[in-house]
Amino acid sequence: MRTRPVVAVSIIVAAAAVVIIALLLVVRPWEGSGSPVVSEEPVDSLASPAALPPLVDESTHILNDAGPGAPVVVEFLDFECEACGAVYPTMEELREKYDGEVTFAVRYFPLPGHSNSVNAALAVEAAAQQGAFEAMYQRMFETQSEWGERQASEADRFRGYAEDLGLDVAAYDAAVSDPATLARIEQDFQAGAELGVDRTPTIFVDGERLELSQLSDIETAIQAAMPE
Template sequence: MNKLTKNLIVAAVLLAGFAAAIGSYVLLAPDTPSSTALDVKPAAEAKPVRDSSHRLSDPANSELTFVEFLDFECEACGAYYPLVEQLRKEYGDRVTFVARYFPMPGHRNGELAARTAEAAARQGKFEAMYNKLFTTQKAWGEAQESKQQLFRGYAKQIGLDLAKFDADLKDPAVAKRVQADQRDGLGLGVQGTPTFFIGGKKITNPESYDAFKKQVEAGLAAKK
């Protein structure tokens, strides 16, 4: 892990700790989602993972479930992305890795990116778009203008049928699918991104890969 990635992770952890320390008022500021800001109500029976959730790995004999509520435009999510990928390489044959949408209202293209990934999922290419959006985040993140045409270019690059992609991107059902993840997140107390659940329990975001690995190992040990 390079120095920049480590610094971003440390900064994200410190920010989360600071917000928790000064109370819920700050957690409901514009860049932190609330049911009002998202125009989405928390799910009455929220679950960390559902049958319809997108699985990045799904081993036949899964011993543990790892869930991330994410925003593709979130810089901290981008910093954690290589760590999650490393965990997938190491534990993908034992752990089910799940990605769930939680676009933040302060990000101009966060919700659009989520719908882009969901439109790709309708053509069996969720993982390809998930990877594309994170590996290119620096090219479009924090932009104040719509990046729909750029994302359409990504759709072409990963081999999607563009006519179907365009139609799916506008389909209200795709937006509702993103909102369904948000509803679960809000119901589970997700207040920012990334938020991780290991074995159904929300964890404190780790400061390093080794700390992340310890959390996964502890989750695996608890299942034995």
């Protein structure tokens, strides 16, 4: 029977919570289908305009690459966020509809109020190291209702997903336990905080932050960004 390095992962997740809480004081995800709920804005989270990090860098996970000159959609997300789960089917539909015309990228932004947000991000990033980012990303959202909002660790469930996807489980375990994997997630979180991200999902379309009031706003913004 194979076992998972629970102690190491617990230490990693605890460290992540400290870093995240320091970066972002009190943030709550959207509640139901209403407006974003934010109890307190991050303090001094925005860098000066000249020092802002890029929305997409060399480490950013690209789901659809439409090449130079194409509009770029970037989503900062939390796999445990119900609003991200609600947006996910629309994003998948748009990816299919605009394949080859629009670049879609995603970045990690695990919120401290979600017990398994870091665990989920670690699982997805560990899968990414074996070329299975998209498969694990999809699995997380497709099963979110089964594990979201749980207080106990769902790390073993996520390890099961790695097995189901045919990943090298020993390599997966090593990646989950590796501080560099957590650092990769924190890198996205820090960039998001500096860009003013304070909730999930936060979506940028061609560099402009989208104030999302309904799902159709995403495609409206994409169409506005399409070259004439």
